[in-house]
Amino acid sequence: MKTRTIGMWLYQNSGGEAIQKKLVKQLKERGIETITGLNLRNAVAKNGTIYCNSDNGKGKAVKMNKLDLFFSYNAGEQTQYQMFLYKALNRIMPTINNYEAFELTEDKFQTSFLLRNHGVLTADYRLCHRDDGRFLSKILKKWDKMVYKPTDGWGGVGLTKIENEASLDMLMPFLNQMDLRFFYVEKFIDYDKTDYRVDIVDNTFIGCYGRKAGGSDWRTNISSGGSVFLREPEPAVIELALKAAKITGLEIAGVDIIYDRKKEEYVVLEVNGIPAFATPEQEKVGLDFNGKKIELIAELIDKKTQH
Structure with a gap:
C-alpha cells in the first residue's frame, strides 16, 4: 500500500498543539504521514488545484487535492474563504468533518429543523422573514421569554435573551442595521x-x-x-x-x-x-x-x- 498523507489544520491554543502532536504520532504508527498547519486562508486555487502554504511558511505549497484526506478542526479562526475551499475539497476527497454535515450544524435553524423531523426534541423555534419582524412581538406574548440566535454563531456570541417588549424594541433596530434577511428565535427553556x-x-x-x-x-x-x-x-x-x-x-x-x-x-x-x-x-x-x-x-x- 502506498504511503497515505493527510493534511491537518487544528487549533493550537488551549492545549491544541500537544493534542496535534499526539494525533500525528498515532497516525504515523498507522503508516499515515501528516502535513500540519494547512490553513486554507493561505491557499490559492487555479486550474483544478488548490495550493496551500503551511502556517509555519516552510516548504513548498501543498497540492491539497493530492492529499488522501483533509482534517479541519479550528472553530476560532475559520473564515468564509476557508469554508469555500473546504467545500470544494470535500467534492473530490474525504474530509473530517464531511463538509455537508459541518455546514448543516453551522446553521442552528437547519439543524433544529432536521432534528425535529427525526423525532429529536429541540427548543421550540420560529424563523421569520425580516419584513415580518412584528410577528416577533406575538411570539414573545405566547412564549413569555425567548432567545434571539444568529443562525451561524458559536460560543454564545450574539445570543440575546428577550424578556419583554422593551428588550425586543431595543434589539430590532440593531438587527435591521445588520441587514439580516431573516430572524431566528427560540423559546427560552426553564x-x-x-x-x-x-x-x-x-x-x-x-x-x-x-x-x-x-x-x-x-x-x-x-x-x-x-x-x-x-x-x-x-x-x-x-x-x-x-x-x-x-x-x-x-x-x-x-x-x-x-x-x-x-x-x-x-x-x-x-x-x-x-x-x-x-x-x-x-x-x-x-x-x-x-x-x-x-x-x-x-x-x-x-x-x-x-x-
Missing part, C-alpha cells in the same frame, strides 16, 4: 443554568462534562463566562446525543443538552462540529477523555483513507 456537553466520534460515546453559567448570566458557554465541572450523564443523555450526531451526519460532534424543568425532558440545544478537547487545566480536574478521543479520531482517519 433550566438550572447547567448543560451537558457530550462528545461523539464515529457514532461512539467519548465522554461528557457539564458547563455552568457564571454569575447572573444564563449562557453556559465557556467564552461567555461559563465554567466546566465533572458530570456523569444518564443513559438517556448519551442515547439522545448519539442520535443527534447520527442524524446530522457528523463524524466528530459535541452535543449540548439541557433539562427542561417544566416539561421534565431532555432537549438538544446545539450540535457542534468542532467540539474542543479538554484543556490542560480541565484535565487536572478530571476531564480525562482526550486520549480516547485522539485514538478514535486516528482510527477514523485510518478507515477513511483505506480506499
Whole structure:
C-alpha cells in the first residue's frame, strides 16, 4: 500500500498543539504521514488545484487535492474563504468533518429543523422573514421569554435573551442595521443554568462534562463566562446525543443538552462540529477523555483513507 498523507489544520491554543502532536504520532504508527498547519486562508486555487502554504511558511505549497484526506478542526479562526475551499475539497476527497454535515450544524435553524423531523426534541423555534419582524412581538406574548440566535454563531456570541417588549424594541433596530434577511428565535427553556456537553466520534460515546453559567448570566458557554465541572450523564443523555450526531451526519460532534424543568425532558440545544478537547487545566480536574478521543479520531482517519 502506498504511503497515505493527510493534511491537518487544528487549533493550537488551549492545549491544541500537544493534542496535534499526539494525533500525528498515532497516525504515523498507522503508516499515515501528516502535513500540519494547512490553513486554507493561505491557499490559492487555479486550474483544478488548490495550493496551500503551511502556517509555519516552510516548504513548498501543498497540492491539497493530492492529499488522501483533509482534517479541519479550528472553530476560532475559520473564515468564509476557508469554508469555500473546504467545500470544494470535500467534492473530490474525504474530509473530517464531511463538509455537508459541518455546514448543516453551522446553521442552528437547519439543524433544529432536521432534528425535529427525526423525532429529536429541540427548543421550540420560529424563523421569520425580516419584513415580518412584528410577528416577533406575538411570539414573545405566547412564549413569555425567548432567545434571539444568529443562525451561524458559536460560543454564545450574539445570543440575546428577550424578556419583554422593551428588550425586543431595543434589539430590532440593531438587527435591521445588520441587514439580516431573516430572524431566528427560540423559546427560552426553564433550566438550572447547567448543560451537558457530550462528545461523539464515529457514532461512539467519548465522554461528557457539564458547563455552568457564571454569575447572573444564563449562557453556559465557556467564552461567555461559563465554567466546566465533572458530570456523569444518564443513559438517556448519551442515547439522545448519539442520535443527534447520527442524524446530522457528523463524524466528530459535541452535543449540548439541557433539562427542561417544566416539561421534565431532555432537549438538544446545539450540535457542534468542532467540539474542543479538554484543556490542560480541565484535565487536572478530571476531564480525562482526550486520549480516547485522539485514538478514535486516528482510527477514523485510518478507515477513511483505506480506499
